Amino acid sequence: MPYxxxxxVRIHYQLEGDAAKPVLVLSNSLGTTLDMWAPQATKLAEYFRLLRYDTRGHGQSQVTPGPYTIAQLGADVIDLLDYLGIQQTHFCGLSMGGITGMWLASTHPQRxxxxxxxxxxxxxxxxxNWTTRAQKVLADGVASIAPxxxxxxxxxxxxxxxxxxxxQLEAMLSATPAAxxxxxxxxxxxxxxREALKHITAPTLVIGGSGDLPTPxxxxxxxxxxxxxxxxxxLEAAHLSNLQQPERYTAALLTFLQQ
Structure with missing residues (x-):
């Protein structure tokens, strides 16, 4: 596995596809790994050089002392792109990955x-709610909140x-380091x-789930x-719409990114 x-920070990543094709970065939700994109990876790698990574503190990436900030997680993406010699990329982020995308597009629009x-x-x-959840997992482990x-x-x-x-999702979440x-x-x-949104100039697609409770x-x-x-x-889905509606999700990405 490449690091x-x-x-x-040491970041675990996976880069696949033809180097001559445009790059697409996929960024994970809180408590998941790059494997959350498995339903999309094979198809997307036909059209893009696909870059997936485990967010700092997740999966096989290093757990550095917290608390983290979105600017810190976004800077990790810029540093990873620089490490790989990638100047510009498409970016798709879900949940926390989407917040990271907002930061990237508003502060590094050229990328x-x-x-x-x-x-x-x-x-x-x-x-x-976030403070309480953080305290809960530090005290009892991530498995205590997984279901x-x-x-x-x-x-x-x-x-x-x-x-x-x-x-499988509960196991992935439970394996996330509590820290x-x-x-x-x-x-x-x-x-x-909210203020940063007005500074986003990249063509943008927003994907929502009709049954999404965390981000309705x-x-x-x-x-x-x-x-x-x-x-x-x-899409007719809850929060992980890419898993609940994998074909429609992938189709939406391809339609938008290939315009």
């Missing part, structure tokens, strides 16, 4: 060709019909990108109204 030794903000929001509150969190990632009907996928998860909770808690369609609507020229696609 990038960046200025203050982002097209932007996809999926199941995310410019402000996800209330802040005390409750995963229950909000998928609609109840889908979860009932896909017990194996629920178990990394808690530090990332602080990054989401403290992130307010109203949050998507706010992004669309705040980012000039943004387009919107809504």
């Amino acid at each position: 990038a030794d960046l200025p203050d 982002i060709k097209r932007l996809v903000l999926s199941n995310t929001a410019s402000l996800i509150g209330p802040p005390e 409750a969190v995963v229950s909000r990632w998928l609609t109840p009907e889908f979860a009932q019909q896909h017990a194996q996928q629920v178990a 990394g998860y808690a530090a990332s909770c602080c990054a989401v808690r403290d992130a307010d990108l 369609p109203a949050d998507s609507a706010y992004l669309v109204s705040s980012i000039a020229g943004a387009k919107y696609v809504e």
Whole structure:
């Protein structure tokens, strides 16, 4: 497995596809690894040089002392692109990955060709909920919250019909280091990108889920109204729409990114 030794963190990443093709970065949600993009990876790698990575504190990436900030997580992406010699990229981020994308597109516009903000929001509150969750996982481990969190990632009907996928998601979440998860909770808690949205100039697609509880369609609507020229696609899904509607999600990405 390849690792990038960046200025203050070691990041685990996977780069696949033809080097002559445009680059697409996929950025994970809180508590997941680059494997969350498995339903999209094979198809997307046909059209793009696909870069996936484990966010700082997650998966096989290094757990550095927290709390983290979205600016710190975004800087990791810039450092990783520099490490790999990539000057410009498309970027798709889901949930926390989407917040990272907002920061990147507003502060490093020259690096982002097209932007996809999926199941995310410019402000996800209330802040005390994130503080309580961080304290909980530090005290009892991430597994202590896994069933409750995963229950909000998928609609109840889908979860009932896909017990194996629920178990896999709970296992992925439970394996997340408590210190990394808690530090990332602080990054989401403290992130307010509402003002930054007006500075995003990259063509932007917002993907929402009709049954998304953590970031409901109203949050998507706010992004669309705040980012000039943004387009919107809504899927019949909860928070992890790329897993619940993999074919439609991938089709939406390809349609937008290949324009």
